[in-house]
Amino acid sequence: MCYSIIRFWLKGWIDEIYIQPEYHFSYYGFEWVKPIGEFTYLIFFLCFLSSLCVMIGLKYRASIIIFFISFTYIELMDKTTYLNHYYFISILSFLLIFIPANARFSIDNYIDKKEFKKISKWHVDALKLLITIVYLYAGIAKINSDWLLEAMPLKIWLLSKYDLPVIGETFLQMEWVHYAMSWGGMLYDLSIPFLLMIAKTRLLAFILVIFFHVFTLILFPIGMFPHIMIFSSMIFFSSSFHKKMINFVKEFMSVLGLTIKSKKIKILEDLKYKKDKLTISVVMFFFLIQTIIPFRYQLYPGELFWHEQGYRFSWRVMLIEKVGYTNFKVVDPLKGTSFMVNSSDYLTPFQVKQMSFQPDFILEFSHFIGKKFSSEGNRVKVYADSFVALNGRPSQRFIDPTVDLYDETESFKNKKWILPLNDEIKGI
Amino acid sequence: MKKVIIIFLLILTTIISCNEASEEISGPSYDRETLLNNWYIHSIQPRLSEFKSKLDIMEAASKEFEIKKDNSSLNSLRQKYIDAHMAWQRVEMINIGKAEEIYYNSKMNVYPVNTARVSANISSGTYDFNNANNNAAQGFPTIDYMLYGLGESDEKIIEVYTNDNNHANYLTDVTENMKNITEDVVGSWETYKNEFVSSTDNTATSAFNVMVNDFLFYYEKGFRANKIGIPGGVFSTGPIPENVEGYYSRVNSKKYAIEAYKGIIEFYEGKEHGSGNYYSGANLKSIISDLDENTGDNNLGNKISNKMTIALEKINDLDDNFVSQIETNNIKLLQTYDAIQEIVVLLKVDMLQLLSVTVDYIDADGD
Numbered sequence: 001m002c003y004s005i006i007r008f009w010l011k012g013w014i015d016e017i018y019i020q021p022e023y024h025f026s027y028y029g030f031e032w033v034k035p036i037g038e039f040t041y042l043i044f045f046l047c048f049l050s051s052l053c054v055m056i057g058l059k060y061r062a063s064i065i066i067f068f069i070s071f072t073y074i075e076l077m078d079k080t081t082y083l084n085h086y087y088f089i090s091i092l093s094f095l096l097i098f099i100p101a102n103a104r105f106s107i108d109n110y111i112d113k114k115e116f117k118k119i120s121k122w123h124v125d126a127l128k129l130l131i132t133i134v135y136l137y138a139g140i141a142k143i144n145s146d147w148l149l150e151a152m153p154l155k156i157w158l159l160s161k162y163d164l165p166v167i168g169e170t171f172l173q174m175e176w177v178h179y180a181m182s183w184g185g186m187l188y189d190l191s192i193p194f195l196l197m198i199a200k201t202r203l204l205a206f207i208l209v210i211f212f213h214v215f216t217l218i219l220f221p222i223g224m225f226p227h228i229m230i231f232s233s234m235i236f237f238s239s240s241f242h243k244k245m246i247n248f249v250k251e252f253m254s255v256l257g258l259t260i261k262s263k264k265i266k267i268l269e270d271l272k273y274k275k276d277k278l279t280i281s282v283v284m285f286f287f288l289i290q291t292i293i294p295f296r297y298q299l300y301p302g303e304l305f306w307h308e309q310g311y312r313f314s315w316r317v318m319l320i321e322k323v324g325y326t327n328f329k330v331v332d333p334l335k336g337t338s339f340m341v342n343s344s345d346y347l348t349p350f351q352v353k354q355m356s357f358q359p360d361f362i363l364e365f366s367h368f369i370g371k372k373f374s375s376e377g378n379r380v381k382v383y384a385d386s387f388v389a390l391n392g393r394p395s396q397r398f399i400d401p402t403v404d405l406y407d408e409t410e411s412f413k414n415k416k417w418i419l420p421l422n423d424e425i426k427g428i
Numbered sequence: 429m430k431k432v433i434i435i436f437l438l439i440l441t442t443i444i445s446c447n448e449a450s451e452e453i454s455g456p457s458y459d460r461e462t463l464l465n466n467w468y469i470h471s472i473q474p475r476l477s478e479f480k481s482k483l484d485i486m487e488a489a490s491k492e493f494e495i496k497k498d499n500s501s502l503n504s505l506r507q508k509y510i511d512a513h514m515a516w517q518r519v520e521m522i523n524i525g526k527a528e529e530i531y532y533n534s535k536m537n538v539y540p541v542n543t544a545r546v547s548a549n550i551s552s553g554t555y556d557f558n559n560a561n562n563n564a565a566q567g568f569p570t571i572d573y574m575l576y577g578l579g580e581s582d583e584k585i586i587e588v589y590t591n592d593n594n595h596a597n598y599l600t601d602v603t604e605n606m607k608n609i610t611e612d613v614v615g616s617w618e619t620y621k622n623e624f625v626s627s628t629d630n631t632a633t634s635a636f637n638v639m640v641n642d643f644l645f646y647y648e649k650g651f652r653a654n655k656i657g658i659p660g661g662v663f664s665t666g667p668i669p670e671n672v673e674g675y676y677s678r679v680n681s682k683k684y685a686i687e688a689y690k691g692i693i694e695f696y697e698g699k700e701h702g703s704g705n706y707y708s709g710a711n712l713k714s715i716i717s718d719l720d721e722n723t724g725d726n727n728l729g730n731k732i733s734n735k736m737t738i739a740l741e742k743i744n745d746l747d748d749n750f751v752s753q754i755e756t757n758n759i760k761l762l763q764t765y766d767a768i769q770e771i772v773v774l775l776k777v778d779m780l781q782l783l784s785v786t787v788d789y790i791d792a793d794g795d
Contacts, residue, residue, distance in 0.1 A: 160630055163628065338665075339664050394726075394728070395774070
């Protein structure tokens, strides 16, 4: 985690993504979460510090809470950067608030002078359950006609990787590879949590996990996700395995001369976490939400991949390749004049790219433009001229060009001004 | 454990072998090195060398005018300027390597000309053409202004030049600078071409991606917005005739636009500069046509071609002088804009999706 933030910092992304842009896209209901100028670095620093503390187990409970808040705040600042694995980290850290991951092998033990051999089974099981949900939903989402019958969008992505050494010009250009990878990916996601659960297949499953994620790491620009998933799946290993790992680290540390005076630490058999009814119900509620949220798209008519209402927070990973081109026309109803807005005057190229094919971004930006060009007593109208192509289909008009978007408001209701896709994608 | 692995491997091999029977290479069947080589040999190199020779002729004519300052040398220089500006129309899109590094385009053709800045430079006699504030006080728009806009009649214009030496000096300096930076760019290709042709990766800085980006950027901004959209008032509350290219020489605006659009079509369709014949091997259109599974008029390659033909006809239908087109019937100019715009959608959405090339251009000229 710590590494992820350093990576972010080094690449200058803080400045580029959160400080430079004039405008930020917010999540509905979280419009108040905005970057706070130069102090944004402070949030990142807090996040970095707390993640470091969590890692070494120093003041665990406080650190994980700070980490959860700061990390989530960072993610909420601009939805342009939304990625499923950032969301995963957010909810994982939320869950970790209720789990005493500092029970063993942490600095807190050293300070409190006690260490626990065992923690309640449900603590570990909760983490396993979360990972199972992630994989399972990702797998279910892949059962659709684009992914399985057309090998889309993998086909587009793999074909463009011709510059990879050895496999680029040969392997990745063959049609059966695209299909094999699509089907393989689906089967992998659906089966891996169970393979990890069963002791017999665990080693094989872990080899598969490493193979799969390293492969995706080479092929796709998805940042930290592969590392995170590889490490989180280790939770499935038995406690003896983890003990061995800890001993290994301890030995390594003693080689470096960092012996921990373990004599002073009282070793207790069992961590008797208070059977706190509140904790239990929060965690239960959390999982209930997690299982329901991915299915909320059922409430919206039309094609999910096209209108993306209910797309986020649902473990739909790498399912769509969308390219969009959206321009805005501002009409002054009093003077009868109109002009096109140059979006790149207000947005970064990355924001323009993301905005161009996501309806909620288009609506939000329409309001920004509307406010900018309206004056007292003269409310302008904003129309979108928008074209989008999805998973290799020809481009088609995306937004109803006759609807004044400045007059439309954001809500969880269906956005009627999104034109329907002239095609059907079958699947769950 | 072993059993599971064996079963797993068995399934895997059956999946693979089943598929192998229907093995078929669906990948793009083009050779990127050939493509880049084609672009260099048939477009970049001949366009640049033709432009350079036209510019040299213009520069010689401006030297002559500086000495003679008479009617015939003025008219000769005007003709040479129009020839060079015409040849420029096919060069502007090649914004890669040295050209990109020295902001070649911004020094050659930022319009409208900043006449106040030109006058200030002329009277002060000291100026730095590398200063970005002088971008609109050099290059073709400045030449256009100085040859046509300094007075109401040819006599009055010549009078401006005979009254002092500053005007003639500035004209020569601007021309010389254009010649020098063009020599820089043309010269750099001697060594750069090998790097260019072998830069076939799919990264933001590889030659193939940069050229595709340049082409799109030129189509959308250099051509569509600058030549038609901005003067027609698409981006403002009303038309801005002063923003027409070649505003002072007037009658050439359509000529420039047609020449530029033909340059776009030839580059896209894979035609040799000069003869206009199709060259063999990969070109942008052939790649797109191969990648798109649709055939006939539905094939993206043909769709773009057909729409380009329609757009070119619309441009042809306009008044020779875009300023009078705006004043008499701006709707017609806006309809032409729409026809050009339809292709932007196909290029930026459909083509980019097929090519999987990322658009990374940022607006540099800040209009």
